[in-house]
Amino acid sequence: MAPLDITRTIDIAAPATKVWAALTEPELIAQWFGDRIEFDASPGGAGAFGWTGHDHGPFRVLVEHVDEPKTLVYRWARDANVDPVPGNSTVVRFDLAEIDGGTRLTLVETGFEELVDPQAAHDGNVDGWRAELGDLVEFLESR
Amino acid sequence: MNDVAKGVPAVLAVLADETRWNILTAIGAEDLSASALAERLPVSRQAIAKHLTVLADAGLVESFRIGREIRYRAIGTRLGELAGELDSIGRQWDRRLEAIKRIAERPG
Secondary structure (H helix, E strand, C coil): CCCCCEEEEEEECCCHHHHHHHHHCHHHHCCCCCCEEEECCCCCCEEEEECCCCCCCCEEEEEEEEECCCEEEEEEECCCCCCCCCCCEEEEEEEEEEECCEEEEEEEEECHHHCCCHHHHHCHHHHHHHHHHHHHHHHHHHC | CCHHHHHHHHHHHHHCCHHHHHHHHHHHHCCEEHHHHHHHCCCCHHHHHHHHHHHHHCCCEEEEEECCEEEEEECCHHHHHHHHHHHHHHHHHHHHHHHHHHHHHCCC
16 A cells, blocks of 8 residues: 555445445535535546535546446546546545445545646755655555 | 665655654654654654654654754655645545445435
8 A cells, every 4th residue: 555545444334335325326425525516426427526606616527437336436636627637636446345234435545646736846856756756656556 | 877866765665664654744744752753653662763763864854952852853845745635635534434424324
C-alpha cells in the first residue's frame, strides 16, 4: 500500500445489497456527499456530484468498473465542471465483502501522485518533491 | 546524475517505512517532540528517536530547542502540506463512511 493512498474500512450491519444501494442510488449518495447527484452505476457511466446553491458546478465522475454488489470503481475530478482524466482526478474504489452479520466496506482512493499542481511550476524544490513522491509510489507498488 | 536524482533512492528507502511515514505526517502537521510523537503513535519513544535520526540524516526533518524541550519539524513544506491534505481527505472519508453505514443500516 503506497503512503499516498487513502484506505478506510468500516463494518456495516446490513447486507451488501443495501450498502451497494447507498453507494450507487443518487438519492442515497446525496445523503453522504453533496445534495445534487447524478450517477449511472454502469461501466463508462457518468455522474455529477454537486451542491445546491454553490456557484461552482458539480464534480464529474466516470465509472471505471462495476461488479455488483462487490466492487465499484470511479474516477472523480478534483475540480468542478471538468471531465475526470488522469492528472485532474483521483480514483475511488469500494469493495464490499460479506462478514458475520453484515458487510465490510473498504474504500481506497488513489492517484494523488498524478495530480498536476499548478503551484509546483513556481518552485523547483516542489518539483523535486513531486518527482520523488511519484518515484516513491512506483517503488512501493513494485515491491 | 544530478543531486536530486542521487537523493531519490535514499529518500525512498527512508519513506518506505510506514512508521517513518507516519512520523513525518505528524511532524508535517505540527512541530512535535519525540515524547509527543510517542504518545500519538503505537511505537516506543526509543523507536521514535531512532526513526527521527534516520529522517534527520535524510534531510527530511530537523530538530530545534524550545526551552528544555527538543522538537522536530518537517523540511519540505510541500511534503508537509501534502501529508496534511491527505489526512484531511481521509477524515472526510471517515465521515462519509459513517453516513453510508447509517443509510445502509436503516430498517426498511
